[in-house]
Amino acid sequence: MKTPLNIVVFLFAALLALSTDTHAQLAVRSENQFLYNEALRVSLKNMNSEWGEFDSTERGTRVPIDFHNMIVRKDPAITDGLDSRFGEYRATYLDDASLIGQWKRLRKQFAILTVGQVNRSEGRLKITIALVWVSYGRSRLRMGLDSWANVYFRFDAANQKYIVDNVKLAGV
Numbered sequence: 001m002k003t004p005l006n007i008v009v010f011l012f013a014a015l016l017a018l019s020t021d022t023h024a025q026l027a028v029r030s031e032n033q034f035l036y037n038e039a040l041r042v043s044l045k046n047m048n049s050e051w052g053e054f055d056s057t058e059r060g061t062r063v064p065i066d067f068h069n070m071i072v073r074k075d076p077a078i079t080d081g082l083d084s085r086f087g088e089y090r091a092t093y094l095d096d097a098s099l100i101g102q103w104k105r106l107r108k109q110f111a112i113l114t115v116g117q118v119n120r121s122e123g124r125l126k127i128t129i130a131l132v133w134v135s136y137g138r139s140r141l142r143m144g145l146d147s148w149a150n151v152y153f154r155f156d157a158a159n160q161k162y163i164v165d166n167v168k169l170a171g172v
Contacts, residue, residue: 031162035118035127035153038164041086043113043129043149044070045168048089051147062072062133063110069110073099073132078115090110096141103136111146124165125153131171147171 048067055064068088074095075152084091093114094102102110116128130148134141147170154165 035162036078036115037083038128039129040091041162042151042167044086046149046169050169061108063106063108065111073112073114099134100136100141103134125162127151128145128166145172
């Protein structure tokens, strides 16, 4: 007895649809996007408040940091789909090839932010936003860690969502 091909295709599609819960995957992704957006927003605000007035140019070898217009290193697993505006702050996402192009244009070190993955720390969620100096030489992109913001989130049971609990700035 032959089974018509359209029935087999229908059964396969139904099994595939049942095995992947796309609604749950979208909810997780949107929650992570929310967390990363919030981490970037509060990091930019706190970094600008604490370090915005410092002169980081080191005798002309570095471009001054403008926290209102920051470059963020592109990481498809984290930064795809994130906001580029956070109130008065703006983020531009660049991949490594674009960072090299930026260095070749400026011929000076410039500051960028890198976004770390969500980690569980002390019963809370933590995202680290690092301030890194970019340079290029000998056909290699170089990044030197300068400082960072650890953004902690706690779950607010009343509103059923994560909220920023604390931001800790640190540096080398």
